[in-house]
Amino acid sequence: MKRLIAMIREDLHNAREHDPAARGDVENAIVYSGLHAIWAYRIAHALWVRGFKTPARILSQATRFFTGIEIHPGATIGRRFFIDHGMGIVIGETTEIGDGVMLYHGVTLGGQVLTQTKRHPTLHDNVTVGAGAKVLGPITIGCGSAIGANAVVTKDVPDNHIAIGIPAKNRPRKENECLKLVDPDRYVAGTFEI
Numbered sequence: 081m082k083r084l085i086a087m088i089r090e091d092l093h094n095a096r097e098h099d100p101a102a103r104g105d106v107e108n109a110i111v112y113s114g115l116h117a118i119w120a121y122r123i124a125h126a127l128w129v130r131g132f133k134t135p136a137r138i139l140s141q142a143t144r145f146f147t148g149i150e151i152h153p154g155a156t157i158g159r160r161f162f163i164d165h166g167m168g169i170v171i172g173e174t175t176e177i178g179d180g181v182m183l184y185h186g187v188t189l190g191g192q193v194l195t196q197t198k199r200h201p202t203l204h205d206n207v208t209v210g211a212g213a214k215v216l217g218p219i220t221i222g223c224g225s226a227i228g229a230n231a232v233v234t235k236d237v238p239d240n241h242i243a244i245g246i247p248a249k250n251r252p253r254k255e256n257e258c259l260k261l262v263d264p265d266r267y268v269a270g271t272f273e274i
């Protein structure tokens with residue numbers, strides 16, 4: 081129980097850190113569909129790994145109905161995961177996500193083949209995926225990297241790179257660029273300094 085409360089508090093704190101529009105924890109807990117999807121995923125995943133696969137899928141699909149966010153209960157997701165805006169998000173069964181990852185609406189972490197193998201991406205710690213981006217296949221997105229809005233990524237992205245376009249091209253982050261991506265309230269509020 082203590083662990084559960086600690087996890088909920090961490091998720092609420094994370095929402096405040098990642099969204100400059102976030103206000104009080106109570107309001108955020110009620111209105112953020114991204115948080116609802118993550119909490120439902122954590123329950124569905126616990127059921128999935130204990131062998132209750134059908135209830136896990138039912139919970140996952142019910143959550144999709146209410147939030148527009150479909151996270152397969154078999155996916156592996158770390159701590160401080162945040163989904164901003166939600167809606168139109170698909171996270172496939174063999175996806176692996178590290179800690180501190182953030183997705184915007186319209187993101188697909190999908191497969192390219194129909195075989196029951198590792199067919200979805202692996203996102204390492206502190207990756208950000210922009211709105212509408214599609215990350216396809218069993219590729220790896222390195223630590224601290226970002227995927228630009230609407231990019232289609234089908235090849236590995238190294239650590240601390242930015243992938244933009246269709247097909248996505250990688251470039252190293254500029255100096256200090258990570259600050260801009262992990263701490264949006266600093267630039268949205270106009271206080272960001274390089």
Ligand SMILES: CC(C)(COP(=O)(O)OP(=O)(O)OC[C@H]1O[C@@H](n2cnc3c(N)ncnc32)[C@H](O)[C@@H]1OP(=O)(O)O)[C@@H](O)C(=O)NCCC(=O)NCCS
Binds near residue numbers: 229244
């Ligand atoms: C990819 C991203 C992180 C790059 O940020 P950045 O390094 O500050 O990029 P810049 O603004 O300096 O742009 C560099 C160049 O890439 C282009 N570019 C930036 N983002 C792009 C994208 N997603 N797709 C295609 N081109 C893009 C810019 O037009 C610019 O082109 P130019 O050199 O010809 O002028 C950012 O543009 C992005 O897509 N972030 C996702 C944000 C998001 O999804 N927000 C949703 C909020 S609701």
